[in-house]
Amino acid sequence: MLLDGKKGLVLNVTNKNSIGWAVARAAHDHGAEVGVGAQDARMREKVEALVADHPRMRAHTVDFSFDDQLEALADEVRATYGKIDFLVHSAAFAKREDLSGRFIETSRDGFQLAIDVSAYSLVALCRALEGVLADDASVMAMSYLGSTRAVGNYNVMGVAKAALESSVRYLAGDLGVRGIRVNTVSPGPINTVAARGVKGLGEMIDYVHSRAPLKRPFGQDEVAGTCVYLMSDLSRGVSGQIVFVDDGYNIVGM
Ligand SMILES: NC(=O)c1ccc[n+]([C@@H]2O[C@H](COP(=O)([O-])OP(=O)(O)OC[C@H]3O[C@@H](n4cnc5c(N)ncnc54)[C@H](O)[C@@H]3O)[C@@H](O)[C@H]2O)c1
Structure with a gap:
Protein backbone atom coordinates (compact mmCIF):
# COMPACT_ATOMS: atom_id res chain seq x y z
CA MET A 1 0.00 0.00 0.00
CA LEU A 2 1.10 3.57 -0.76
CA LEU A 3 1.50 4.66 2.86
CA ASP A 4 2.69 1.43 4.49
CA GLY A 5 4.94 2.27 7.45
CA LYS A 6 4.12 5.99 7.38
CA LYS A 7 2.82 7.89 10.41
CA GLY A 8 1.19 11.28 10.56
CA LEU A 9 -1.34 13.73 11.93
CA VAL A 10 -4.56 15.17 10.53
CA LEU A 11 -5.62 18.32 12.44
CA ASN A 12 -8.54 18.82 13.04
CA VAL A 13 -11.80 16.90 12.70
CA THR A 14 -15.29 17.94 13.83
CA ASN A 15 -17.43 15.07 12.56
CA LYS A 16 -17.72 12.44 9.83
CA ASN A 17 -18.26 15.15 7.19
CA SER A 18 -15.00 16.96 7.97
CA ILE A 19 -12.51 17.01 5.11
CA GLY A 20 -9.93 15.98 7.71
CA TRP A 21 -11.86 12.82 8.53
CA ALA A 22 -11.92 11.73 4.87
CA VAL A 23 -8.18 12.43 4.70
CA ALA A 24 -7.50 10.44 7.89
CA ARG A 25 -9.58 7.48 6.67
CA ALA A 26 -7.90 7.45 3.27
CA ALA A 27 -4.44 7.58 4.84
CA HIS A 28 -5.41 4.72 7.14
CA ASP A 29 -6.88 2.72 4.23
CA HIS A 30 -3.52 3.11 2.46
CA GLY A 31 -1.64 1.65 5.43
CA ALA A 32 -0.68 4.68 7.53
CA GLU A 33 -0.85 5.14 11.28
CA VAL A 34 -2.88 8.32 11.82
CA GLY A 35 -3.32 10.72 14.73
CA VAL A 36 -6.61 12.58 14.38
CA GLY A 37 -7.02 15.95 16.06
CA ALA A 38 -9.89 17.48 18.00
CA GLN A 39 -9.95 21.12 19.06
CA ASP A 40 -11.17 20.55 22.61
CA ALA A 41 -12.40 17.92 25.06
CA ARG A 42 -16.00 18.04 23.77
CA MET A 43 -14.96 17.53 20.15
CA ARG A 44 -12.52 14.85 21.25
CA GLU A 45 -15.44 12.65 22.34
CA LYS A 46 -16.70 12.65 18.73
CA VAL A 47 -13.23 12.03 17.34
CA GLU A 48 -12.68 9.17 19.82
CA ALA A 49 -15.91 7.58 18.53
CA LEU A 50 -14.75 7.97 14.90
CA VAL A 51 -11.27 6.53 15.42
CA ALA A 52 -12.52 3.62 17.58
CA ASP A 53 -13.16 1.37 14.54
CA HIS A 54 -9.71 1.99 13.06
CA PRO A 55 -6.84 -0.04 14.49
CA ARG A 56 -4.05 2.38 13.46
CA MET A 57 -5.76 5.62 14.53
CA ARG A 58 -5.72 7.55 17.80
CA ALA A 59 -7.13 10.89 18.94
CA HIS A 60 -5.20 13.99 20.00
CA THR A 61 -6.42 17.35 21.29
CA VAL A 62 -5.05 20.68 20.10
CA ASP A 63 -6.35 24.23 19.85
CA PHE A 64 -4.05 26.15 17.50
CA SER A 65 -4.63 29.40 19.39
CA PHE A 66 -2.47 28.26 22.29
CA ASP A 67 1.30 27.81 21.95
CA ASP A 68 1.43 25.63 25.08
CA GLN A 69 -1.01 23.19 23.44
CA LEU A 70 1.19 23.05 20.33
CA GLU A 71 4.21 22.28 22.53
CA ALA A 72 2.23 19.63 24.41
CA LEU A 73 1.24 18.07 21.07
CA ALA A 74 4.89 17.95 20.01
CA ASP A 75 5.76 16.08 23.23
CA GLU A 76 2.87 13.68 22.71
CA VAL A 77 3.90 13.04 19.10
CA ARG A 78 7.51 12.39 20.13
CA ALA A 79 6.41 9.93 22.81
CA THR A 80 3.79 8.18 20.64
CA TYR A 81 5.29 8.07 17.14
CA GLY A 82 8.90 9.23 17.40
CA LYS A 83 8.92 11.02 14.04
CA ILE A 84 5.99 11.66 11.71
CA ASP A 85 5.95 11.47 7.91
CA PHE A 86 2.96 13.70 7.19
CA LEU A 87 1.14 16.61 8.77
CA VAL A 88 -2.23 17.86 7.52
CA HIS A 89 -3.52 21.29 8.61
CA SER A 90 -7.28 21.22 8.06
CA ALA A 91 -8.71 23.99 10.23
CA ALA A 92 -10.08 27.50 9.86
CA PHE A 93 -12.20 29.93 11.78
CA ALA A 94 -13.75 33.38 11.34
CA LYS A 95 -16.62 35.14 13.05
CA ARG A 96 -19.92 34.35 11.37
CA GLU A 97 -20.68 38.06 10.89
CA ASP A 98 -17.46 38.38 8.86
CA LEU A 99 -18.60 35.70 6.38
CA SER A 100 -21.47 37.57 4.80
CA GLY A 101 -22.23 40.97 3.32
CA ARG A 102 -19.61 43.67 2.74
CA PHE A 103 -15.93 42.80 3.31
CA ILE A 104 -15.26 46.45 4.12
CA GLU A 105 -17.18 45.99 7.39
CA THR A 106 -14.66 43.45 8.74
CA SER A 107 -13.63 44.46 12.26
CA ARG A 108 -9.99 44.65 13.35
CA ASP A 109 -10.39 41.83 15.84
CA GLY A 110 -12.37 39.70 13.34
CA PHE A 111 -9.58 40.14 10.78
CA GLN A 112 -6.88 39.27 13.32
CA LEU A 113 -8.81 36.24 14.61
CA ALA A 114 -9.32 34.80 11.11
CA ILE A 115 -5.66 35.25 10.17
CA ASP A 116 -4.41 33.90 13.50
CA VAL A 117 -6.48 30.70 13.58
CA SER A 118 -6.58 30.01 9.84
CA ALA A 119 -3.10 31.05 8.66
CA TYR A 120 -0.60 31.82 11.43
CA SER A 121 -1.56 28.50 13.02
CA LEU A 122 0.25 26.67 10.20
CA VAL A 123 3.48 28.55 10.94
CA ALA A 124 3.17 27.94 14.70
CA LEU A 125 2.28 24.28 14.15
CA CYS A 126 5.23 23.66 11.81
CA ARG A 127 7.61 25.39 14.23
CA ALA A 128 6.34 23.39 17.21
CA LEU A 129 6.51 20.08 15.30
CA GLU A 130 9.69 20.78 13.29
CA GLY A 131 11.72 18.49 15.55
CA VAL A 132 9.36 15.55 15.11
CA LEU A 133 8.97 15.83 11.32
CA ALA A 134 10.92 13.13 9.48
CA ASP A 135 13.50 14.38 6.96
CA ASP A 136 11.31 13.53 3.95
CA ALA A 137 7.98 14.46 5.56
CA SER A 138 5.05 16.00 3.69
CA VAL A 139 3.06 18.92 5.12
CA MET A 140 -0.21 20.10 3.57
CA ALA A 141 -2.80 22.77 4.36
CA MET A 142 -6.36 23.26 3.11
CA SER A 143 -7.09 26.50 1.26
CA TYR A 144 -9.75 27.81 -1.10
CA LEU A 145 -9.92 29.79 -4.35
CA GLY A 146 -11.25 32.79 -2.38
CA SER A 147 -7.54 33.49 -1.65
CA THR A 148 -7.00 34.92 -5.14
CA ARG A 149 -10.57 35.73 -6.28
CA ALA A 150 -13.14 37.94 -4.59
CA VAL A 151 -15.79 35.32 -3.79
CA GLY A 152 -19.00 36.83 -2.39
CA ASN A 153 -19.38 36.29 1.40
CA TYR A 154 -16.03 34.44 1.72
CA ASN A 155 -14.56 37.83 2.63
CA VAL A 156 -12.01 37.76 5.47
CA MET A 157 -11.47 34.02 5.06
CA GLY A 158 -10.18 34.75 1.54
CA VAL A 159 -7.59 37.09 3.04
CA ALA A 160 -6.68 34.43 5.61
CA LYS A 161 -6.31 31.80 2.86
CA ALA A 162 -4.03 34.18 0.89
CA ALA A 163 -1.83 34.42 4.01
CA LEU A 164 -1.99 30.64 4.43
CA GLU A 165 -0.90 29.98 0.82
CA SER A 166 1.94 32.47 1.09
CA SER A 167 3.00 30.87 4.39
CA VAL A 168 3.08 27.50 2.62
CA ARG A 169 5.60 28.87 0.11
CA TYR A 170 7.86 30.36 2.80
CA LEU A 171 7.64 27.19 4.88
CA ALA A 172 8.47 25.14 1.78
CA GLY A 173 11.67 27.22 1.57
CA ASP A 174 12.59 26.83 5.25
CA LEU A 175 11.82 23.12 5.54
CA GLY A 176 12.90 22.13 2.04
CA VAL A 177 16.53 22.11 3.12
CA ARG A 178 15.65 19.01 5.15
CA GLY A 179 13.73 17.43 2.27
CA ILE A 180 10.37 18.32 3.80
CA ARG A 181 7.77 19.40 1.24
CA VAL A 182 4.93 21.79 2.04
CA ASN A 183 1.91 22.15 -0.24
CA THR A 184 -1.57 23.64 -0.34
CA VAL A 185 -4.63 21.60 -1.27
CA SER A 186 -7.49 23.77 -2.52
CA PRO A 187 -10.87 22.02 -2.59
CA GLY A 188 -13.97 23.48 -4.21
CA PRO A 189 -16.96 24.11 -1.92
CA ILE A 190 -18.08 21.08 0.10
CA ASN A 191 -20.89 20.93 2.66
CA THR A 192 -19.21 20.83 6.11
CA VAL A 193 -19.72 22.64 9.42
CA ALA A 194 -17.01 25.22 8.63
CA ALA A 195 -18.29 25.81 5.09
CA ARG A 196 -21.84 26.35 6.34
CA GLY A 197 -20.51 29.40 8.19
CA VAL A 198 -20.20 31.12 4.80
CA LYS A 199 -23.52 32.63 3.73
CA GLY A 200 -24.96 31.12 0.54
CA LEU A 201 -22.91 27.89 0.56
CA GLY A 202 -25.64 25.95 -1.30
CA GLU A 203 -25.60 28.43 -4.20
CA MET A 204 -21.78 28.35 -4.28
CA ILE A 205 -21.82 24.57 -4.58
CA ASP A 206 -24.45 24.59 -7.36
CA TYR A 207 -22.61 27.37 -9.24
CA VAL A 208 -19.26 25.58 -9.19
CA HIS A 209 -20.72 22.21 -10.17
CA SER A 210 -22.67 23.72 -13.08
CA ARG A 211 -19.57 25.43 -14.53
CA ALA A 212 -16.63 23.12 -13.75
CA PRO A 213 -15.05 21.27 -16.70
CA LEU A 214 -15.50 17.87 -15.03
CA LEU A 234 5.02 9.66 -5.47
CA SER A 235 4.96 13.42 -4.74
CA ARG A 236 8.59 13.60 -3.54
CA GLY A 237 9.46 16.29 -6.14
CA VAL A 238 6.46 18.54 -5.43
CA SER A 239 6.67 21.47 -2.98
CA GLY A 240 5.19 24.93 -2.54
CA GLN A 241 2.32 24.14 -4.91
CA ILE A 242 -1.43 24.69 -4.80
CA VAL A 243 -3.25 21.55 -5.91
CA PHE A 244 -6.90 22.27 -6.75
CA VAL A 245 -9.53 19.61 -6.18
CA ASP A 246 -12.57 21.30 -7.71
CA ASP A 247 -13.33 19.46 -10.96
CA GLY A 248 -11.15 22.10 -12.67
CA TYR A 249 -13.45 25.02 -11.80
CA ASN A 250 -10.50 27.32 -11.01
CA ILE A 251 -9.37 27.46 -14.67
CA VAL A 252 -12.71 28.56 -16.11
CA GLY A 253 -13.01 32.05 -17.62
CA MET A 254 -16.33 32.09 -19.43
N1 LIG B 1 -15.69 22.66 3.07
C1 LIG B 1 -15.25 23.44 2.09
O1 LIG B 1 -15.98 23.85 1.19
C2 LIG B 1 -13.79 23.84 2.05
C3 LIG B 1 -13.25 24.30 0.83
C4 LIG B 1 -11.92 24.68 0.80
C5 LIG B 1 -11.16 24.61 1.93
N2 LIG B 1 -11.71 24.16 3.11
C6 LIG B 1 -10.86 24.12 4.29
O2 LIG B 1 -10.78 22.80 4.77
C7 LIG B 1 -10.42 22.85 6.14
C8 LIG B 1 -11.32 21.92 6.94
O3 LIG B 1 -12.64 22.44 6.97
P1 LIG B 1 -13.94 21.53 6.78
O4 LIG B 1 -14.67 22.10 5.63
O5 LIG B 1 -13.59 20.11 6.80
O6 LIG B 1 -14.80 21.93 8.06
P2 LIG B 1 -14.86 21.32 9.54
O7 LIG B 1 -15.74 22.24 10.31
O8 LIG B 1 -15.24 19.90 9.52
O9 LIG B 1 -13.36 21.45 10.03
C9 LIG B 1 -12.81 22.67 10.47
C10 LIG B 1 -11.93 22.34 11.65
O10 LIG B 1 -11.24 23.52 12.08
C11 LIG B 1 -11.03 23.34 13.45
N3 LIG B 1 -10.64 24.57 14.13
C12 LIG B 1 -11.29 25.76 14.15
N4 LIG B 1 -10.66 26.61 15.00
C13 LIG B 1 -9.59 25.92 15.50
C14 LIG B 1 -8.56 26.23 16.43
N5 LIG B 1 -8.50 27.42 17.05
N6 LIG B 1 -7.63 25.29 16.71
C15 LIG B 1 -7.68 24.08 16.12
N7 LIG B 1 -8.63 23.71 15.24
C16 LIG B 1 -9.58 24.63 14.95
C17 LIG B 1 -12.37 22.82 13.95
O11 LIG B 1 -12.23 22.21 15.22
C18 LIG B 1 -12.73 21.84 12.86
O12 LIG B 1 -12.33 20.53 13.19
C19 LIG B 1 -10.48 24.32 6.56
O13 LIG B 1 -9.20 24.88 6.46
C20 LIG B 1 -11.37 24.91 5.48
O14 LIG B 1 -11.18 26.32 5.30
C21 LIG B 1 -13.00 23.76 3.19
Whole structure:
Protein backbone atom coordinates (compact mmCIF):
# COMPACT_ATOMS: atom_id res chain seq x y z
CA MET A 1 0.00 0.00 0.00
CA LEU A 2 1.10 3.57 -0.76
CA LEU A 3 1.50 4.66 2.86
CA ASP A 4 2.69 1.43 4.49
CA GLY A 5 4.94 2.27 7.45
CA LYS A 6 4.12 5.99 7.38
CA LYS A 7 2.82 7.89 10.41
CA GLY A 8 1.19 11.28 10.56
CA LEU A 9 -1.34 13.73 11.93
CA VAL A 10 -4.56 15.17 10.53
CA LEU A 11 -5.62 18.32 12.44
CA ASN A 12 -8.54 18.82 13.04
CA VAL A 13 -11.80 16.90 12.70
CA THR A 14 -15.29 17.94 13.83
CA ASN A 15 -17.43 15.07 12.56
CA LYS A 16 -17.72 12.44 9.83
CA ASN A 17 -18.26 15.15 7.19
CA SER A 18 -15.00 16.96 7.97
CA ILE A 19 -12.51 17.01 5.11
CA GLY A 20 -9.93 15.98 7.71
CA TRP A 21 -11.86 12.82 8.53
CA ALA A 22 -11.92 11.73 4.87
CA VAL A 23 -8.18 12.43 4.70
CA ALA A 24 -7.50 10.44 7.89
CA ARG A 25 -9.58 7.48 6.67
CA ALA A 26 -7.90 7.45 3.27
CA ALA A 27 -4.44 7.58 4.84
CA HIS A 28 -5.41 4.72 7.14
CA ASP A 29 -6.88 2.72 4.23
CA HIS A 30 -3.52 3.11 2.46
CA GLY A 31 -1.64 1.65 5.43
CA ALA A 32 -0.68 4.68 7.53
CA GLU A 33 -0.85 5.14 11.28
CA VAL A 34 -2.88 8.32 11.82
CA GLY A 35 -3.32 10.72 14.73
CA VAL A 36 -6.61 12.58 14.38
CA GLY A 37 -7.02 15.95 16.06
CA ALA A 38 -9.89 17.48 18.00
CA GLN A 39 -9.95 21.12 19.06
CA ASP A 40 -11.17 20.55 22.61
CA ALA A 41 -12.40 17.92 25.06
CA ARG A 42 -16.00 18.04 23.77
CA MET A 43 -14.96 17.53 20.15
CA ARG A 44 -12.52 14.85 21.25
CA GLU A 45 -15.44 12.65 22.34
CA LYS A 46 -16.70 12.65 18.73
CA VAL A 47 -13.23 12.03 17.34
CA GLU A 48 -12.68 9.17 19.82
CA ALA A 49 -15.91 7.58 18.53
CA LEU A 50 -14.75 7.97 14.90
CA VAL A 51 -11.27 6.53 15.42
CA ALA A 52 -12.52 3.62 17.58
CA ASP A 53 -13.16 1.37 14.54
CA HIS A 54 -9.71 1.99 13.06
CA PRO A 55 -6.84 -0.04 14.49
CA ARG A 56 -4.05 2.38 13.46
CA MET A 57 -5.76 5.62 14.53
CA ARG A 58 -5.72 7.55 17.80
CA ALA A 59 -7.13 10.89 18.94
CA HIS A 60 -5.20 13.99 20.00
CA THR A 61 -6.42 17.35 21.29
CA VAL A 62 -5.05 20.68 20.10
CA ASP A 63 -6.35 24.23 19.85
CA PHE A 64 -4.05 26.15 17.50
CA SER A 65 -4.63 29.40 19.39
CA PHE A 66 -2.47 28.26 22.29
CA ASP A 67 1.30 27.81 21.95
CA ASP A 68 1.43 25.63 25.08
CA GLN A 69 -1.01 23.19 23.44
CA LEU A 70 1.19 23.05 20.33
CA GLU A 71 4.21 22.28 22.53
CA ALA A 72 2.23 19.63 24.41
CA LEU A 73 1.24 18.07 21.07
CA ALA A 74 4.89 17.95 20.01
CA ASP A 75 5.76 16.08 23.23
CA GLU A 76 2.87 13.68 22.71
CA VAL A 77 3.90 13.04 19.10
CA ARG A 78 7.51 12.39 20.13
CA ALA A 79 6.41 9.93 22.81
CA THR A 80 3.79 8.18 20.64
CA TYR A 81 5.29 8.07 17.14
CA GLY A 82 8.90 9.23 17.40
CA LYS A 83 8.92 11.02 14.04
CA ILE A 84 5.99 11.66 11.71
CA ASP A 85 5.95 11.47 7.91
CA PHE A 86 2.96 13.70 7.19
CA LEU A 87 1.14 16.61 8.77
CA VAL A 88 -2.23 17.86 7.52
CA HIS A 89 -3.52 21.29 8.61
CA SER A 90 -7.28 21.22 8.06
CA ALA A 91 -8.71 23.99 10.23
CA ALA A 92 -10.08 27.50 9.86
CA PHE A 93 -12.20 29.93 11.78
CA ALA A 94 -13.75 33.38 11.34
CA LYS A 95 -16.62 35.14 13.05
CA ARG A 96 -19.92 34.35 11.37
CA GLU A 97 -20.68 38.06 10.89
CA ASP A 98 -17.46 38.38 8.86
CA LEU A 99 -18.60 35.70 6.38
CA SER A 100 -21.47 37.57 4.80
CA GLY A 101 -22.23 40.97 3.32
CA ARG A 102 -19.61 43.67 2.74
CA PHE A 103 -15.93 42.80 3.31
CA ILE A 104 -15.26 46.45 4.12
CA GLU A 105 -17.18 45.99 7.39
CA THR A 106 -14.66 43.45 8.74
CA SER A 107 -13.63 44.46 12.26
CA ARG A 108 -9.99 44.65 13.35
CA ASP A 109 -10.39 41.83 15.84
CA GLY A 110 -12.37 39.70 13.34
CA PHE A 111 -9.58 40.14 10.78
CA GLN A 112 -6.88 39.27 13.32
CA LEU A 113 -8.81 36.24 14.61
CA ALA A 114 -9.32 34.80 11.11
CA ILE A 115 -5.66 35.25 10.17
CA ASP A 116 -4.41 33.90 13.50
CA VAL A 117 -6.48 30.70 13.58
CA SER A 118 -6.58 30.01 9.84
CA ALA A 119 -3.10 31.05 8.66
CA TYR A 120 -0.60 31.82 11.43
CA SER A 121 -1.56 28.50 13.02
CA LEU A 122 0.25 26.67 10.20
CA VAL A 123 3.48 28.55 10.94
CA ALA A 124 3.17 27.94 14.70
CA LEU A 125 2.28 24.28 14.15
CA CYS A 126 5.23 23.66 11.81
CA ARG A 127 7.61 25.39 14.23
CA ALA A 128 6.34 23.39 17.21
CA LEU A 129 6.51 20.08 15.30
CA GLU A 130 9.69 20.78 13.29
CA GLY A 131 11.72 18.49 15.55
CA VAL A 132 9.36 15.55 15.11
CA LEU A 133 8.97 15.83 11.32
CA ALA A 134 10.92 13.13 9.48
CA ASP A 135 13.50 14.38 6.96
CA ASP A 136 11.31 13.53 3.95
CA ALA A 137 7.98 14.46 5.56
CA SER A 138 5.05 16.00 3.69
CA VAL A 139 3.06 18.92 5.12
CA MET A 140 -0.21 20.10 3.57
CA ALA A 141 -2.80 22.77 4.36
CA MET A 142 -6.36 23.26 3.11
CA SER A 143 -7.09 26.50 1.26
CA TYR A 144 -9.75 27.81 -1.10
CA LEU A 145 -9.92 29.79 -4.35
CA GLY A 146 -11.25 32.79 -2.38
CA SER A 147 -7.54 33.49 -1.65
CA THR A 148 -7.00 34.92 -5.14
CA ARG A 149 -10.57 35.73 -6.28
CA ALA A 150 -13.14 37.94 -4.59
CA VAL A 151 -15.79 35.32 -3.79
CA GLY A 152 -19.00 36.83 -2.39
CA ASN A 153 -19.38 36.29 1.40
CA TYR A 154 -16.03 34.44 1.72
CA ASN A 155 -14.56 37.83 2.63
CA VAL A 156 -12.01 37.76 5.47
CA MET A 157 -11.47 34.02 5.06
CA GLY A 158 -10.18 34.75 1.54
CA VAL A 159 -7.59 37.09 3.04
CA ALA A 160 -6.68 34.43 5.61
CA LYS A 161 -6.31 31.80 2.86
CA ALA A 162 -4.03 34.18 0.89
CA ALA A 163 -1.83 34.42 4.01
CA LEU A 164 -1.99 30.64 4.43
CA GLU A 165 -0.90 29.98 0.82
CA SER A 166 1.94 32.47 1.09
CA SER A 167 3.00 30.87 4.39
CA VAL A 168 3.08 27.50 2.62
CA ARG A 169 5.60 28.87 0.11
CA TYR A 170 7.86 30.36 2.80
CA LEU A 171 7.64 27.19 4.88
CA ALA A 172 8.47 25.14 1.78
CA GLY A 173 11.67 27.22 1.57
CA ASP A 174 12.59 26.83 5.25
CA LEU A 175 11.82 23.12 5.54
CA GLY A 176 12.90 22.13 2.04
CA VAL A 177 16.53 22.11 3.12
CA ARG A 178 15.65 19.01 5.15
CA GLY A 179 13.73 17.43 2.27
CA ILE A 180 10.37 18.32 3.80
CA ARG A 181 7.77 19.40 1.24
CA VAL A 182 4.93 21.79 2.04
CA ASN A 183 1.91 22.15 -0.24
CA THR A 184 -1.57 23.64 -0.34
CA VAL A 185 -4.63 21.60 -1.27
CA SER A 186 -7.49 23.77 -2.52
CA PRO A 187 -10.87 22.02 -2.59
CA GLY A 188 -13.97 23.48 -4.21
CA PRO A 189 -16.96 24.11 -1.92
CA ILE A 190 -18.08 21.08 0.10
CA ASN A 191 -20.89 20.93 2.66
CA THR A 192 -19.21 20.83 6.11
CA VAL A 193 -19.72 22.64 9.42
CA ALA A 194 -17.01 25.22 8.63
CA ALA A 195 -18.29 25.81 5.09
CA ARG A 196 -21.84 26.35 6.34
CA GLY A 197 -20.51 29.40 8.19
CA VAL A 198 -20.20 31.12 4.80
CA LYS A 199 -23.52 32.63 3.73
CA GLY A 200 -24.96 31.12 0.54
CA LEU A 201 -22.91 27.89 0.56
CA GLY A 202 -25.64 25.95 -1.30
CA GLU A 203 -25.60 28.43 -4.20
CA MET A 204 -21.78 28.35 -4.28
CA ILE A 205 -21.82 24.57 -4.58
CA ASP A 206 -24.45 24.59 -7.36
CA TYR A 207 -22.61 27.37 -9.24
CA VAL A 208 -19.26 25.58 -9.19
CA HIS A 209 -20.72 22.21 -10.17
CA SER A 210 -22.67 23.72 -13.08
CA ARG A 211 -19.57 25.43 -14.53
CA ALA A 212 -16.63 23.12 -13.75
CA PRO A 213 -15.05 21.27 -16.70
CA LEU A 214 -15.50 17.87 -15.03
CA LYS A 215 -19.12 16.92 -14.54
CA ARG A 216 -18.59 14.28 -11.87
CA PRO A 217 -19.35 15.31 -8.27
CA PHE A 218 -16.33 16.04 -6.06
CA GLY A 219 -16.26 15.99 -2.28
CA GLN A 220 -14.24 14.97 0.74
CA ASP A 221 -13.04 11.70 -0.83
CA GLU A 222 -11.56 13.45 -3.87
CA VAL A 223 -9.64 15.80 -1.55
CA ALA A 224 -8.47 12.80 0.48
CA GLY A 225 -7.15 11.06 -2.65
CA THR A 226 -5.00 14.08 -3.49
CA CYS A 227 -3.70 14.16 0.10
CA VAL A 228 -2.73 10.48 -0.08
CA TYR A 229 -0.70 11.30 -3.20
CA LEU A 230 0.95 14.23 -1.40
CA MET A 231 1.71 12.04 1.64
CA SER A 232 3.16 9.31 -0.54
CA ASP A 233 6.64 9.13 -2.04
CA LEU A 234 5.02 9.66 -5.47
CA SER A 235 4.96 13.42 -4.74
CA ARG A 236 8.59 13.60 -3.54
CA GLY A 237 9.46 16.29 -6.14
CA VAL A 238 6.46 18.54 -5.43
CA SER A 239 6.67 21.47 -2.98
CA GLY A 240 5.19 24.93 -2.54
CA GLN A 241 2.32 24.14 -4.91
CA ILE A 242 -1.43 24.69 -4.80
CA VAL A 243 -3.25 21.55 -5.91
CA PHE A 244 -6.90 22.27 -6.75
CA VAL A 245 -9.53 19.61 -6.18
CA ASP A 246 -12.57 21.30 -7.71
CA ASP A 247 -13.33 19.46 -10.96
CA GLY A 248 -11.15 22.10 -12.67
CA TYR A 249 -13.45 25.02 -11.80
CA ASN A 250 -10.50 27.32 -11.01
CA ILE A 251 -9.37 27.46 -14.67
CA VAL A 252 -12.71 28.56 -16.11
CA GLY A 253 -13.01 32.05 -17.62
CA MET A 254 -16.33 32.09 -19.43
N1 LIG B 1 -15.69 22.66 3.07
C1 LIG B 1 -15.25 23.44 2.09
O1 LIG B 1 -15.98 23.85 1.19
C2 LIG B 1 -13.79 23.84 2.05
C3 LIG B 1 -13.25 24.30 0.83
C4 LIG B 1 -11.92 24.68 0.80
C5 LIG B 1 -11.16 24.61 1.93
N2 LIG B 1 -11.71 24.16 3.11
C6 LIG B 1 -10.86 24.12 4.29
O2 LIG B 1 -10.78 22.80 4.77
C7 LIG B 1 -10.42 22.85 6.14
C8 LIG B 1 -11.32 21.92 6.94
O3 LIG B 1 -12.64 22.44 6.97
P1 LIG B 1 -13.94 21.53 6.78
O4 LIG B 1 -14.67 22.10 5.63
O5 LIG B 1 -13.59 20.11 6.80
O6 LIG B 1 -14.80 21.93 8.06
P2 LIG B 1 -14.86 21.32 9.54
O7 LIG B 1 -15.74 22.24 10.31
O8 LIG B 1 -15.24 19.90 9.52
O9 LIG B 1 -13.36 21.45 10.03
C9 LIG B 1 -12.81 22.67 10.47
C10 LIG B 1 -11.93 22.34 11.65
O10 LIG B 1 -11.24 23.52 12.08
C11 LIG B 1 -11.03 23.34 13.45
N3 LIG B 1 -10.64 24.57 14.13
C12 LIG B 1 -11.29 25.76 14.15
N4 LIG B 1 -10.66 26.61 15.00
C13 LIG B 1 -9.59 25.92 15.50
C14 LIG B 1 -8.56 26.23 16.43
N5 LIG B 1 -8.50 27.42 17.05
N6 LIG B 1 -7.63 25.29 16.71
C15 LIG B 1 -7.68 24.08 16.12
N7 LIG B 1 -8.63 23.71 15.24
C16 LIG B 1 -9.58 24.63 14.95
C17 LIG B 1 -12.37 22.82 13.95
O11 LIG B 1 -12.23 22.21 15.22
C18 LIG B 1 -12.73 21.84 12.86
O12 LIG B 1 -12.33 20.53 13.19
C19 LIG B 1 -10.48 24.32 6.56
O13 LIG B 1 -9.20 24.88 6.46
C20 LIG B 1 -11.37 24.91 5.48
O14 LIG B 1 -11.18 26.32 5.30
C21 LIG B 1 -13.00 23.76 3.19
